[in-house]
Amino acid sequence: MTLTEEIEKRRTFGIISHPDAGKTTLTEKLLLFGGAIQSAGAVKSNKIKMHARSDWMEIEKQRGISVATSVMAFDYKDKKINILDTPGHQDFAEDTYRTLTAVDSVIMVIDCVKGVEMQTEKLMEVCRMRNTPVMCFINKLDREGRDPYDLLDEIEEKLNINVRPLSWPISMGKTFKGVYSLFNKSLHLFQASRSKIEQDGIEIDDINDPQIDEQVGEADAAQLREDVELIEGVYPEFDVNEYLEGKVAPVFFGSAVNNFGVKELLDCFIELAPGPLPRETEERVIHPDEKKFSGFIFKIHANMDPNHRNRIAFVRICAGKFQRGTNYYHVRADKKIRFSNATAFMAQEKELVDEAWPGDIVGLYDTGNLKIGDTLSEGEPGMFKGIPSFSPEIFKEVINKDAMKTKQLEKGLHQLMEEGVAQLFTYELGSRKVVGTVGALQFEVIQHRLKNEYGASCDFMPINLFKACWVDSSDKKKLKEFIDSKMRHIARDKDGKVVFMAESRSWLTMVQDNFPEVSFHLTSEF
Template sequence: MNLQEQIAKRRTFGIISHPDAGKTTLTEKLLLFGGAIKTAGAVKSNKIDTHAKSDWMEIEKQRGISVATSVMGFEYKDIKINLLDTPGHQDFAEDTYRTLTAVDSVIMVIDCVKGVEIQTEKLMEVCRMRNTPVICFINKLDREGQDPYDLLDEVEEKLNIKVRPLSWPISMGKTFKGVYNLYEKSLTLFQASRRQVLDEQIQIKDLNDPKLDQLVGKSYADQLREDVELIEGVYPDFDVNDYLEGKVAPVFFGSAVNNFGVRELLDTFIRIAPKPKSRQTEEREVKPEEDKFSGFVFKIHANMDPKHRNRIAFIRVCSGTFERNKPYLHVRNNKPIRFSNATAFMAQDKEILDEAFPGDIVGLYDTGNLKIGDTLTEGEQGTFKGIPSFSPEIFKEVINKDAMKTKQLEKGLNQLMEEGVAQLFTFEVGSRKVVGTVGVLQFEVIQFRLKAEYNASCEFSPMNFYKACWIASKDKKQLDEFVRSKYRHIARDKDGKLVFMAESKAWLQMVQDNYPEIEFHFTSEF
C-alpha cells in the first residue's frame, strides 16, 4: 500500500465533553464496535469489575474520572482509527487543549439531560481556533432528558455552530425505542446491553411503510414521520464540505452505556471525517503526502508501567513514513535521535511498530530528551506551531514531608512536569519550589502519583499569586536590573526561562508601566 492509500484510510480524532457526559463510556463502545475489545468496562469503579480501557491509571479507577488523555488505535471496516479520549474535567483542560492540536476532527458528547455545559463551550472555542470539524453525539437518551429540538437550538446558540441532525431518536427515557438514521434511511432497534453489541439495522427506505408501525407502535411511528418531515423542511441538506470546514456539526442521538446509536455514529464518521490534514510549521505548510517524515510531540507520560520507570513521548506523524530505528533530527537540539522502541497503543497496552503514517500517534520511549512541542524531521529545520504552556491560575508551594526522600521528590516533580500536567517554578531566592495549575484537582493527582510512583511524600501550601509571566527584553541591562530589583518575585520554569510571579492584577499593571522595556508574556511560546 503506498503512502497516499495509507493516508486515505486514516482518521484521527479526539472525544471531548463536559465531565460526566459519557465521553469515556462512548470511547469504550467505539472500541467494542471496532472489535478492539470484547467486553466494555464501566467507568465508575463501583459498577463493574472491568474498568474502562481508557481509564487505566489507578487514580482514574478510584475516582471514576479521566485525568489524562488516552491514545487508542483500532481498525473498523478497513479504516485505521486513532482515537484520543481526553479528560473532561476543567482542571485538566491544558492536556485537552494540547491534544486538540494532534487531531483532525472531534466528537463532542453532550448529556441530553444537562444540555450544553460550560466546559463544552470552552472546548468548542479551542476547536473553532483551528476550524476543527465537529460531530455532536447527544448521549443518555435512555433517561428523561430535554426535548431534542431544544437541544439542537441550545447547541447552535451556545456553541455558535450550525447543526444538522443525521439520526433521530424515537422517544426517550423508559419508552426509548431506538434511532432512525436520516443519512442511511435505516432504523435501529435496541436491546439494552451494556457490555456487548446486540443491535440490528432494519432498512426502512419509506417511512410510510406499515412495517414501521409494527416495529415501534403506531403513535411512535407517526411521531417519527412528523419529526423527519419537519427536520427535512427546516434544515438544509447535509453538506460534507461545510462540516469539513467547521461550519456545520452533524448531530447523532443515542445512549452510549446501552449501545444506542453508536454504530450510526461510527459508520457515518468513517465516511465523512477528514483524513490527515496539513500542519503549519513556523516556516511553511507541511502536507501529509510529502515523502520525508515529520512529526511533533504533543504529550509525555511518565511511568505508564510503574515497574519499569519508563517515559513515553506521544508524537503525531504529520508527513512521510516514520520508521523504527531510523535516525531523525531533533530540531530543538539540532541532533539526530534514533528510536528502537516505537509503540502503538490501546490505552496502557502497547505493541512495537515498525512504521507509521500521517495521522498515526506513535509512543516513543525517551530518557528525557523530548519535551512537549518538540519537532522531529528527516533533516529539515522547522518547528510545528501552536503548543504553548499557559499561565497557571492556582499556585502552591511544595513542602517535602520526608527529608530522606528528597531525591525521589525532585525526580518525581521533574518527570510529572515534563508531562505538562502542571508547571514547576523554582524561586531564585531560597530555591522554593512552586507548582502552578489550572485547577485544584491537579494537586491531588500530583500528590497521589508522587506517592504511588516515586514513594515521595509532599504537602502543598497555598501561595497568593495572580499570574506567572514569562519575561524577556531586548535590553539585557534592563532585564538584569529588573531581576535584581524584583528578586523576591523572580523564578525559573522547568526550562530555565525567567518568570515574574505577580501577586495581583493591579500590581502587575503598575510593574508593567514602570518597566516599559520588559516584555511580559502569559504563555511560554513567544
C-alpha cells in the same frame, strides 16, 4: 501499500465532553465495535474489577474520572481508527487542549439531560481556533432528557456552530423506541443491553413505510414523520464540505452505555470524517503525502508501566513514513536521535511497531531529550506551530515531608512537569518551589503519583499569587535592572526561563507601567 493508500485509511480523532457526559463509555463501545476489546469495562463501579480500558491510572480507577489523555487504535471496515480519549474534568483541560492539536476531527458527547455545559463551551472554543470538524453525539437517550429541538438550539447558540441532525430519536426515557437514521434511511430499534452489540437497522426506503408503524406504534410513527418533515424543512441539506470546514456539526442520538447508536455514529464517521490533514510549521505547510517524515510531540507520560521507570513521548505523525531504528532530526536540540523502541497503543497495552504513517500516534521511549512541542523530521528545521500553554490559575508551594527522599521528590516533580501535568516555578532567592495548575484536583493527582511512582511525600501550601508572567526585553540592560530590583519575586520555570510572580492584578499593572521596556507574557511557548 503506497503512502497515499495508507493516508486514506487513517482517521484520527479526539473524544471530548463535559465530565460525566459518557465520553469514556462511548470510547469503550467504539473499541468494542471495532473488535479491539471483547467486553467493555465499567467506568464508575468499584464493585466491578474491570475498569474502563482507557482509564488505567490507579487514581482514575478510584475516582471514576479520566485525568490523562489515552491513545487507542483499532481497525474497522478497512480503516485504521486512532482515538484520543481526553479528560473531561476542567482541572485537566490543558492536557485536552494540547491533544486537540494532534487530531483531525472531534466527536463531542453531550448529555441529553444536562445539555451543553461550561467545559463543553471551552473545548469548542479550542476546536474553533483550528476549524476542527466536529460531530455531536447526544447521549443517555434511555433517560428522561430535554427536548431534542431545545438541545439542538442550545448547541447552536452556546457552541456557535450550525447543526444538522443525521439521526432522530423516537421518544425518550422509559418510552424510548430507537432512532431513525436520516443519513441512510434506516430504523434502529432500542434494546437495553450493556453487553450485546447493536444489530444493523431495518432499511426504510420511504418514511411512510408501514413497517415503521408496526415496529414503534402508530402514535410514535406519526410523530417521527412530523419531526422528519420539520427537520428536512428547517435545516438545509447536509453538506459534507461544510462539516469538513468546521461550519456545521452533524448530530447523532443514542445511549452509549447500552451500545445503542454507536455503530451508526462510527459508520457515518468513517464515511464523512477527514483523513490526516496538513499541518503548519514556522517555515511552511507540511502535507501528509510528502515523502519525508515529520511529526511533533503533543504529550509525554512517565511511568506508564510502574515496574519500569519509562518515559514515553507521544508523537503525531504528520507526513511521510516513520521507521523504527532510523535516526531523526530533533529540531529544537539541533541533533539526530535514533529511536529503536517505538510503540502503538491500546490504552496501557503497547505493541512494538516497525513503521507508522501520517495520522498515527506513536510512543517513543525517551530518557529526557524530548519535550512537549518538539518537532522530529528527516532534516527539515521548521518547528510545528500551535501547541498551546496557559498561565496557571492556582499556585501552591511544595513542602517536602521527607528530607531523606529529596532526590526522589525533585526527580518526580521534574518528570511530571515535563508531562505538562502542571508548571513548576523555582524562586531565585531561597529556591522555594511553587506548582501552578489550572485546577485544584491536579494537586491531588501530583501528590498521588509522587507517592506511588517515586516514593516521595509532599504537602502543598496555598500562596497568594495572581499570575506567573514570563518576561523578556530587547534591551538586556533594562531586563537585568528589572530582575535585580524584583529579585524576591523572580522565579525560573522548568526550562530556566525568567518568570515574574505577580501577587495581584493592580501590582502587576503598576510594575508594567514602571518598566515599559520589559514585555510581560501570560503564555510560554514550550
